[in-house]
Amino acid sequence: MLAGRGPLWLRRADGGRHRLDVERWCGPPDAADRSVLDRCAGRGPVLDVGCGPGRLVAELMAAGTLALGVDLAAAAVHHTRSLGGTALRRSVFDPLPGEGRWGTVLLIDGNLGIGGDPGCLLTRTRALLAPEGRLIAEVEPDDLDERIEVCMEDDAGRRGPAFPWARLGARAALREGGLAGLRTAEAWTSAGRHFVALAR
Structure with missing residues (x-):
């Protein structure tokens, strides 16, 4: 993936799949x-x-903003560092x-789905934020609330182990945020992608 080439999918247990935008993740920040x-x-x-490959962390640091990426993949952490970013595996x-002191926490590129339990993830995120901090999450374009099991699948049909995931549209994300003690600050669309900002 970190070579910037796909295709790569999330394969659902029901047979459906969702294409992952590997080329965009490995490119420079878009609009x-x-x-x-x-x-x-x-x-x-x-x-x-x-x-992931660290495009946002590297861009923030190049602009003089203190930023840290976290990712479970060693290759992602290495790539982020190669771009001049700071990252931890x-x-x-x-x-x-810096728990409780982050001004912004990002959940971009579908990462609101991490762990398959958005309520748990948003509660954890709230604990990371500074008192005036904000979470920015990318959400699905549709009115969606899915808790599913998926695995990674490459273009040759090779699959990795299954793991829990979630896919939420804005309405579900804002509802889960409210239950986690976060209030709606903003929602917007840019270049066909959808985002919400939640504040403590």
Whole structure:
């Protein structure tokens, strides 16, 4: 994946699959990414959960914003560092630096689905945020609330182990955020992608 080439999918237990946008993740920030980066400006340090190849972390650091990526994949952490970013190989549910002091936490590129339990993830995210901090999450374009089991599948049909995942549209994400003690700050669309911002 980190070579920037796909295709790569999330294969569902029911046989459906969702294409992962590997080429975009490995490229420079696009217009939708810029809409996220602009909202990080002036808000303090940024934690990118599931940072992948690190395009957002590297861009933030190049602009002078303190940023940290966390990802379970060693290759993702290495790639982020190769771009000049800072990253740790760690789960968001592990102890992290700066807990309770992050100005912005990012859940971009489908990472609101991490762990398959958005309520648990959003509760954890709230604990990471500074008192005036914000979570920015990318959401599905449809009115969707799915808790599913998936595996990674490449173009040759090779599959990895199954893991829990979730897919939420804006309405479900805002509802889960409210249950986690977060309030709606903003929702927007950029270049066909959809985002919400939640505040403590």
